[in-house]
Amino acid sequence: YNVTFYKTTRLGTMITLGIIMTMLRPALFIYLLTLFFISSATADELPRITVQSDIFKPMADEELNPALTVLNKEEIERNLAITLGETLRNLPGISSTHFSTGSSRPTIRGLGANRVQILNNGNNVSDVSSLSDDHAVTVDGYAAEQIEIIRGPATLRYGPSANGGVINVINKRLAKTKEPFSLTANSQYDTATNGETFSVDTNGSYQNFVWHLDALKQDAKDTEIKGYADSDGREHKGKINNTEIDRDVFAVGAAYITPEFRAAFAFTNNDNNYGLPSKHEDEEEHEEEEEGHEEEHEDEHSDITIDMQQKRYDFEVEFLKQNPYLTSILLRSSYTDYQHHEKLADGDISITFDNEEWENRIELRSHTIKHWTYALGVQNNARELSAIGEESLLQPVDMDQTGVFSIIQHKGEQLNLELGARYDDIQYKSDLGDKHFSNYATSISASWTFEQGLRAYTLFSRSERAPQELALYGNGEHHASSTFEQGNLNINKEISHDVQLGIGQAFTNHSWGVTGYLNHIKDYIYAASQDSNNDGIADRVDHDGNFDANGELLSVRYANRDARFYGFEAQYKQKLQIADQHSLDMKLYADYVRAQFTESGNDNVPRITPPSTGINFTLPHGLWLAQADLRHVFKQTHNAKLETKTSSYNQLNLMLTREINLKNSAIDAYFKVNNLFDTKAQEHSSFSKEYAPLAGRNLQLGLTLRY
Numbered sequence: 001y002n003v004t005f006y007k008t009t010r011l012g013t014m015i016t017l018g019i020i021m022t023m024l025r026p027a028l029f030i031y032l033l034t035l036f037f038i039s040s041a042t043a044d045e046l047p048r049i050t051v052q053s054d055i056f057k058p059m060a061d062e063e064l065n066p067a068l069t070v071l072n073k074e075e076i077e078r079n080l081a082i083t084l085g086e087t088l089r090n091l092p093g094i095s096s097t098h099f100s101t102g103s104s105r106p107t108i109r110g111l112g113a114n115r116v117q118i119l120n121n122g123n124n125v126s127d128v129s130s131l132s133d134d135h136a137v138t139v140d141g142y143a144a145e146q147i148e149i150i151r152g153p154a155t156l157r158y159g160p161s162a163n164g165g166v167i168n169v170i171n172k173r174l175a176k177t178k179e180p181f182s183l184t185a186n187s188q189y190d191t192a193t194n195g196e197t198f199s200v201d202t203n204g205s206y207q208n209f210v211w212h213l214d215a216l217k218q219d220a221k222d223t224e225i226k227g228y229a230d231s232d233g234r235e236h237k238g239k240i241n242n243t244e245i246d247r248d249v250f251a252v253g254a255a256y257i258t259p260e261f262r263a264a265f266a267f268t269n270n271d272n273n274y275g276l277p278s279k280h281e282d283e284e285e286h287e288e289e290e291e292g293h294e295e296e297h298e299d300e301h302s303d304i305t306i307d308m309q310q311k312r313y314d315f316e317v318e319f320l321k322q323n324p325y326l327t328s329i330l331l332r333s334s335y336t337d338y339q340h341h342e343k344l345a346d347g348d349i350s351i352t353f354d355n356e357e358w359e360n361r362i363e364l365r366s367h368t369i370k371h372w373t374y375a376l377g378v379q380n381n382a383r384e385l386s387a388i389g390e391e392s393l394l395q396p397v398d399m400d401q402t403g404v405f406s407i408i409q410h411k412g413e414q415l416n417l418e419l420g421a422r423y424d425d426i427q428y429k430s431d432l433g434d435k436h437f438s439n440y441a442t443s444i445s446a447s448w449t450f451e452q453g454l455r456a457y458t459l460f461s462r463s464e465r466a467p468q469e470l471a472l473y474g475n476g477e478h479h480a481s482s483t484f485e486q487g488n489l490n491i492n493k494e495i496s497h498d499v500q501l502g503i504g505q506a507f508t509n510h511s512w513g514v515t516g517y518l519n520h521i522k523d524y525i526y527a528a529s530q531d532s533n534n535d536g537i538a539d540r541v542d543h544d545g546n547f548d549a550n551g552e553l554l555s556v557r558y559a560n561r562d563a564r565f566y567g568f569e570a571q572y573k574q575k576l577q578i579a580d581q582h583s584l585d586m587k588l589y590a591d592y593v594r595a596q597f598t599e600s601g602n603d604n605v606p607r608i609t610p611p612s613t614g615i616n617f618t619l620p621h622g623l624w625l626a627q628a629d630l631r632h633v634f635k636q637t638h639n640a641k642l643e644t645k646t647s648s649y650n651q652l653n654l655m656l657t658r659e660i661n662l663k664n665s666a667i668d669a670y671f672k673v674n675n676l677f678d679t680k681a682q683e684h685s686s687f688s689k690e691y692a693p694l695a696g697r698n699l700q701l702g703l704t705l706r707y
Contacts, residue, residue, distance in 0.1 A: 055363060056407075073146065083105075087141045092571055092591040097683075098688075100243050115161060126338060131470050134306070138270050139169045143173070149165055161439070172212050187703050191697075191699040193221055212253035224239050225694075248272075263317045273307050273308070276305070309339055312336045333359065338357070351389040352386075355385050361377060374408050375408075381400075399429075403422055405422035406421055441462065459499070472487050494524055500517040517565075521565070529642045561600070565594070566593075588613075591613075607686070612633045615629075627654070628655075631651050646684045652676040655672045657671075668703070675698060
């Protein structure tokens with residue numbers, strides 16, 4: 001994204017279009033019709049963007065790198081949704097867990113949990129969203145200036161486990177530069193949730209002092225859908241029950257900045273109260289059961305609401321241009337106090353997740369010496385985590401992780417190299433027993449630039465991922481996800497070997513790129529459904545974990561199994577001339593991921609994103625901007641054992657914006673229609689897909705004031 005485009009060769013264009021068109025049946029007619037009327041044109045260079053997540057701060061338009069995706073503020077606003085997962089889900093290679101309207105975490109190339117590390121201004125979000133899909137991510141796109149998705153050696157700056165990638169949400173709470181006073185205020189209404197969103201973001205500086213403030217207020221009702229919420233077509237017609245949201249975020253930041261020194265502080269308070277959908281049995285089925293079971297099921301089916309609070313403190317100090325060898329010394333520290341209560345319909349608390357976390361790091365970066373630049377860092381994370389209450393899922397566990405990393409970069413005229421290595425010592429302490437893991441990670445990437453702007457890219461990485469606390473020590477009912485989870489103290493760490501190959505070209509009027517990957521994971525950790533009686537149906541259990549064919553809790557146990565992930569992403573962009581001084585931006589995209597267990601039968605890994613493809617048009621015209629995005633998601637034909645099947649679907653999203661210029665300010669008025677055809681669709685990677693489909697047709701009206 002946001003790279004300088006160069007003229008492409010016909011061969012590269014045909015390769016990319018051939019892959020995409022093979023999959024792009026719903027959009028093929030639109031594309032051919034467009035090309036019939038429109039000829040290509042030359043466009044101006046797009047703005048240069050600094051990649052903040054990379055320790056060397058490269059420019060995005062210099063990379064042309066398939067391991068890097070950067071969304072600027074305009075792109076974030078066009079795709080903005082309630083959760084980070086829904087904001088990013090239409091990008092090639094990315095999907096979401098979509099457990100509910102208020103909880104949806106991104107997955108990359110079929111990988112989830114902490115294999116995808118989510119950051120807030122370069123620090124861990126320090127929530128519990130990686131432990132269970134019903135837990136909300138505590139960062140989103142509303143205050144974001146930039147969202148960066150990186151893979152390869154650059155990820156080793158943040159940890160050893162992110163073999164799926166790192167997503168860094170960057171805002172102005174920790175100021176990097178001085179800037180004049182600015183104010184942005186937004187008000188939005190959407191029909192699918194009868195939801196209202198109000199946000200404000202303001203910044204300013206005086207001499208060397210910089211300040212920032214942002215706030216968000218969000219209210220939403222039950223999400224409207226087409227037809228019935230459950231896959232059997234019996235319950236909750238027209239809406240997904242218990243998916244309300246009541247959210248308040250407030251953040252303030254201050255900084256002192258000189259050419260040689262920068263110190264910044266930020267405080268964020270996040271209160272989020274959101275409902276979780278549940279699958280209720282049909283009333284007739286209840287009548288047929290014994291009276292004792294009816295009372296038991298009534299409790300099990302009780303709707304769950306999560307009441308979450310997070311207080312976060314971030315500190316950052318940077319020394320610049322210190323000596324002939326070092327260009328910067330960066331110190332970062334954050335403290336987070338997170339807690340959420342999972343409440344039953346009567347207000348009783350079934351379980352409380354409590355997470356207190358500290359993160360500290362120091363990073364050294366050298367000057368570039370004969371095309372080589374060096375970086376070294378030390379990071380420490382410590383947290384105290386528990387999940388107890390009426391349900392006792394996880395007794396208190398203390399975790400301490402210390403890592404050291406080094407990244408080296410070489411920039412030449414034709415060849416760029418980046419090498420990284422990291423070692424982490426991870427210790428868990430619990431009354432159930434202590435565990436210790438030593439994780440090693442290495443990565444190397446290379447890119448070659450040939451004639452006519454053609455660039456090839458390759459990446460090799462080896463990483464190790466220790467099991468999280470629930471996978472080791474969990475034992476009990478998790479009412480919100482309707483599971484009875486059993487940890488495994490003998491579970492092994494994952495070892496991932498990842499290979500990526502990419503080729504692409506970019507010129508002023510069009511560009512193309514194709515990336516293929518193969519990721520073999522030894523001892524892949526997953527929550528395996530149990531089938532103790534070998535009847536081909538996943539076991540249901542009661543509150544104590546005892547088998548009960550009529551129970552509403554799914555029995556899962558964390559286990560290891562070797563797995564292989566492979567696939568590709570492809571896209572083609574072109575600027576098309578439609579009239580004098582007016583052009584249309586077109587993008588075709590496609591992705592595919594396949595995941596199999598490679599031992600004991602070569603069966604499929606559950607909840608893997610099906611292939612998808614799409615076409616996007618963006619038309620700027622003076623103060624107007626129009627956008628249309630048509631996406632086709634294929635039926636998942638490679639289902640895991642005991643897994644619910646999902647169908648293919650098409651979704652068409654439209655947007656129209658108008659800028660109104662005022663004295664010293666401007667107002668953007670926008671109108672969006674998501675899922676224009678009101679398609680009923682299920683996210684295959686979701687645990688709750690049987691009773692929580694994607695939202696139906698959603699009309700959004702909004703105003704944004706910029707001063």
